[in-house]
Amino acid sequence: MNPQLQVLIALQDILLLIRDSKDPSSQRAMDKIGFELTNIESLEATKTDLERQLKPAIRSEYTRAQQRYGRIVAPVINSICYGCFVKIPYAIDGADDRNKTLYRCENCGMFLYWVDK
Secondary structure (H helix, E strand, O other): OOOHHHHHHHHHHHHHHHHHHHOOHHHHHHHHHHOOOHHHOOOHHHHHHHHHHHOOOHHHHHHHHHHHOOEEEEEEEOOOOOOOOOOHHHHHHHOOHHHOEEEEEOOOOOEEEEOOO
């Protein structure tokens, strides 16, 4: 898998954890199942470290996608982008290097990764 794509996926997970840790209703739900979200400063530091690992051009695209959608990557399952539920063109979907090259959805602009069933 493309190293930049791995960083983007990790960033999305960290961003969701940070968002959930700041939402009181999410905190209550997590507390009920025994999952405590503490040390938000550590999550923020990890986010910053991951952002530094991105190439400048990708960091710029990541920032725009994150501001626009709140999410930055979307899985592709059965040729469908799960960010916008639009079919991915075969030229991209059929490529041998799908997860080795950084692709974006032509419709929603999210970074894509393929999930093989």
